[in-house]
Amino acid sequence: xxxxxKTNTVTYNxxxxxxxxxxxxxxxxxxxxxxxxxxxxxxxxHPHLKEKISIDTFRVYxxxxxxxxxxxxRERINKVxxxxxxxxxxxxxxxxxxxxxxxxxxxxxxxxxxxKDLLLLEKFIEKISSYLKEDNLxxxxxxxxxxxxxxxxxxxxxxxxxxxxxxxxxxxxxPNSGEKDIEILTDKxxxxxxxxxxxxxxxxxxxxxxxxxSRILEIKEVKEVRTIPTxxxxxxxxxxxNCNLAHIQLDSNEKIIQKTKDYSIVEIxxxxxFLTRQKLLSYGPMCKILYPESFQKDFISRLEKMxxxxxxx
Amino acid sequence: xxxxxxxxxxxxxxxxxxxxxxTQGPVDFKDVIEIFSDEKTxxxxxxxxxxxKYLNTLKILGLKIKKKQNKYYLLNFPYKISLDTNDIKSLxxxxxxxxxxxxGKTKKNIDSIIxxxxxxxxxxxxxxxxxxxxxxxxxxxxIHDEIKDQIKRCEHFCQEHQKLEILxxxxxxxxxxxxxxxxxxxxxxxxxxLTVNVQSQSKIVDIPLEQILKIKQLPNATTQQIVxxxxxxxxxxRLAKNYKLxxxxxxxxxxxxxxxxxxxxxxxxxxxxARLMRYGExxxxxxxxxxxEKMLELINQTLENYKN
Numbered sequence: 001x002x003x004x005x006k007t008n009t010v011t012y013n014x015x016x017x018x019x020x021x022x023x024x025x026x027x028x029x030x031x032x033x034x035x036x037x038x039x040x041x042x043x044x045x046h047p048h049l050k051e052k053i054s055i056d057t058f059r060v061y062x063x064x065x066x067x068x069x070x071x072x073x074r075e076r077i078n079k080v081x082x083x084x085x086x087x088x089x090x091x092x093x094x095x096x097x098x099x100x101x102x103x104x105x106x107x108x109x110x111x112x113x114x115x116k117d118l119l120l121l122e123k124f125i126e127k128i129s130s131y132l133k134e135d136n137l138x139x140x141x142x143x144x145x146x147x148x149x150x151x152x153x154x155x156x157x158x159x160x161x162x163x164x165x166x167x168x169x170x171x172x173x174x175p176n177s178g179e180k181d182i183e184i185l186t187d188k189x190x191x192x193x194x195x196x197x198x199x200x201x202x203x204x205x206x207x208x209x210x211x212x213x214s215r216i217l218e219i220k221e222v223k224e225v226r227t228i229p230t231x232x233x234x235x236x237x238x239x240x241x242n243c244n245l246a247h248i249q250l251d252s253n254e255k256i257i258q259k260t261k262d263y264s265i266v267e268i269x270x271x272x273x274f275l276t277r278q279k280l281l282s283y284g285p286m287c288k289i290l291y292p293e294s295f296q297k298d299f300i301s302r303l304e305k306m307x308x309x310x311x312x313x
Numbered sequence: 314x315x316x317x318x319x320x321x322x323x324x325x326x327x328x329x330x331x332x333x334x335x336t337q338g339p340v341d342f343k344d345v346i347e348i349f350s351d352e353k354t355x356x357x358x359x360x361x362x363x364x365x366k367y368l369n370t371l372k373i374l375g376l377k378i379k380k381k382q383n384k385y386y387l388l389n390f391p392y393k394i395s396l397d398t399n400d401i402k403s404l405x406x407x408x409x410x411x412x413x414x415x416x417g418k419t420k421k422n423i424d425s426i427i428x429x430x431x432x433x434x435x436x437x438x439x440x441x442x443x444x445x446x447x448x449x450x451x452x453x454x455x456i457h458d459e460i461k462d463q464i465k466r467c468e469h470f471c472q473e474h475q476k477l478e479i480l481x482x483x484x485x486x487x488x489x490x491x492x493x494x495x496x497x498x499x500x501x502x503x504x505x506x507l508t509v510n511v512q513s514q515s516k517i518v519d520i521p522l523e524q525i526l527k528i529k530q531l532p533n534a535t536t537q538q539i540v541x542x543x544x545x546x547x548x549x550x551r552l553a554k555n556y557k558l559x560x561x562x563x564x565x566x567x568x569x570x571x572x573x574x575x576x577x578x579x580x581x582x583x584x585x586x587a588r589l590m591r592y593g594e595x596x597x598x599x600x601x602x603x604x605x606e607k608m609l610e611l612i613n614q615t616l617e618n619y620k621n
Contacts, residue, residue: 015370016363019328023374023391026329030392048373064321068329089333090392092429101422105410111500117406124396124403128430131394175554193588195557212555243486247521282591285614286484300619305594307612310605 021049025061026070026085033075033082092131099137103144110146115189115196116159122147150196150214157219158198161186167223173215181220182211185229189213201231201271208271236268236276237290244286265290277302331367335378335387336432342383375436393435401442404430413461415469460505463522464498467507470528471495474535477509480527481520484583488526491518494535508581510535515542519581541579545599548573552595574599586611 021043028034028042040052053061062083066072069089074081094102106125110118122145129137142148147155161168165186172182183203190197197210206229240248241263250256250266258265270276277299280287289296330348334340349360349367371378377388396404408427414420434442470477480490493509499519506519517539548556553573558564561579568574577585586608589596598605 014366015373016324016328016366018322018324019367020370020373022322022325022328023370026391060320060322061325064325065329067321068326068333088392089329090336090390090433092394092433094426095422097418098422098426101419102407102426104419105407105414105423108413108498108500109406109410113406117402120399121403121406124400127396127400128394176551193557194559241486244484247484278591278593281593281615282587284587284590284611285618288618296619300616302593303612303616306590306597307609307616309594309597310609 021053022061022064024049026065026088029065029070029072029083029085030088033073033077033084035080035082037080038082087133091133092128093134094132094137096136099140102137103140106141107144115155115191118146119152119155119159122152146191146194147196151216154216154219155189155196155213158186158189158213158216161219161222162188162198162200165226167226168219169221169223170211170219171217172211173217175215179217183223184211185226201229203229206231210272210275231271234270234273234276234292234295236270236273236280236292236295237265238268238280238287239263239265239290240283240287244283248283248286273298328367328370332371332376332387332391335385336390339384339386342380342385345385387432389436389439390433392433394430394433394438395435396438396441398441398445401438401445413464413468415465415472417468417472460522463525464505466528467495467522468498470507470530471497473530476531476533476535478529478531479507479509479520479525482524482526492531493518494539496539510539510541512536512540515540516582517541517579519584539579542582542601542604544577544580544582544585544601544604546575546577546589547597547599548575548592549595549597552592582607590615 024043024046025039028039034042036055036058039058043049044052062072065085070085071087073084073086075084076082102125106121109121113121122141125141126138129135129141132138160166167183167185169181169183171179173179184198184200185203186198186200187208188199190199192210196213198213198216199208199210201207202209202211208231237257242259242261245256245264245266251268253269253271254266256264257267268276273295277295280289280299281302289299327348331345334344334348346360346364349363368378374391375389376391379386379388404427407423411420411423411427414423474494476492476494478490478492480488483489491509491511492513493511496508496510496517499506499508501519505522507522507525508517508519510517549572553567553571556573556575558575559577559580562575562577564573564575566573582604589598589608590611598608
């Protein structure tokens with residue numbers, strides 16, 4: 001054996017020549033359908049074999065491979081009989097229980113990775129399922145995918161646009177105004193409450209906003225030149241007790257501008273008052289809006305309308 | 314099943330039987346030698362010599378077999394899986410997530426999946442795996458290293474099906490003790506929670522692991538049935554049309570006024586209140602009464618901030 005690795009010459013009484021041929025035949029039939037003649041040619045040109053096999057020997061090998069669990073398909077391709085292995089005993093196989101465990105891990109991961117890594121993870125699981133005989137894993141992923149119902153090509157395109165901060169025109173199915181073209185300077189893709197949103201500055205209202213990716217029908221144009229709009233931003237200040245501050249995550253457009261022993265004052269640079277109001281409403285009595293007055297007044301008016309909703313009936 | 318011809322090649326069968334045995338995991342020497350101890354040739358050929366011939370054959374074909382402490386290990390497979398750099402990153406991500414799991418069925422299954430994939434990786438894929446730094450360009454922030462042990466501990470509690478007594482800090486900063494049944498570990502954005510069912514109050518609570526001060530396992534077994542209050546709320550206008558039901562919600566669709574009545578079960582009540590507050594005047598709680606009152610109290614308390 002040591003000599004083989006030095007000289008690459010096979011000493012035939014030190015190996016199982018038949019086993020060697022059987023494994024080579026196995027590899028050949030795994031690659032693609034092969035005729036008896038093609039197998040013979042390969043054996044003849046092989047540096048260690050250098051000889052043909054008879055058709056009877058070939059059939060004996062085929063029977064032997066079947067006996068060990070290989071499923072061999074014989075088909076006529078261009079009027080020639082060709083053989084290929086469609087399944088074999090070394091295939092990857094996953095039990096139903098293993099598939100469920102993989103889906104559990106997938107669910108754990110998906111909440112905390114970005115959309116790019118999520119797409120890669122799904123592609124990986126799809127690739128693994130392509131190696132399985134059954135399609136249980138593929139079905140389990142389809143049923144549990146956080147991207148179920150989304151057009152993955154559109155997502156991939158949007159990822160690239162967001163990376164380049166491209167300006168695009170997209171066909172959008174708006175729930176209020178129906179299908180329309182929207183021009184947007186793309187920023188990022190993010191999940192919120194299990195829904196994927198495209199964030200960016202819309203040119204219609206010159207406001208930073210979010211668009212449901214599931215409502216994007218097509219990307220019609222990617223502008224060659226970006227026209228950066230001037231977006232009006234509002235500084236919104238709110239007061240929050242320090243014990244509550246520990247429970248919330250400040251966003252990138254928020255900063256603490258004052259901190260006392262008991263409370264902090266946080267300032268948001270808001271480019272979309274609707275989204276900011278939603279966020280502050282969810283904090284309930286934990287926070288008090290300090291400025292600007294117009295925003296505070298609107299906030300109070302919303303709360304009063306919410307309260308009235310319970311007495312209207 | 315079609316009948317197979319009686320003519321077959323014994324060496325071929327032995328070679329594949331040997332390989333099949335090796336693919337199932339480490340094999341004892343005695344089991345290996347049994348394959349090569351042929352009754353017909355007993356006395357004529359030495360099974361040890363035959364085994365060596367087969368091992369040499371496999372080596373020439375590029376299959377690596379290691380013998381350690383009287384056991385044979387197959388280090389690569391005759392059937393290859395080819396993965397690219399991105400796939401390797403995803404595999405690595407799964408490995409990292411598996412490290413958070415406690416010993417048990419799920420961890421065992423995931424580890425065996427990883428092992429059966431890795432042993433089948435093609436040479437080119439193995440080369441990619443070796444050369445690439447698996448942590449590059451991938452966000453492992455979900456691993457939450459600082460609470461890794463706590464995650465494992467809580468996963469363990471979920472598997473044990475024993476009731477728990479938990480002391481934790483609420484969002485109001487108060488300390489609270491509850492007796493509950495652990496359900497699952499929930500991975501939220503930048504946060505990991507232990508979801509529990511407080512049967513005495515018919516509610517589900519998601520406790521962020523960072524807020525847990527003490528957990529005591531009680532001798533009582535948990536009941537399989539989750540006892541939680543059903544909350545019904547109404548969504549109006551644009552939100553009614555756009556709303557995507559959560560997995561734990563149902564609805565019969567829009568009513569004649571264009572409102573959406575949503576039936577919610579098994580959501581943490583404080584989190585639900587915060588979520589519904591976000592919807593502003595486009596949402597009202599229909600039932601139960603106590604939850605409606607809780608929402609009103611929340612609105613009033615918020616308004617209270619602006620008096621004077």
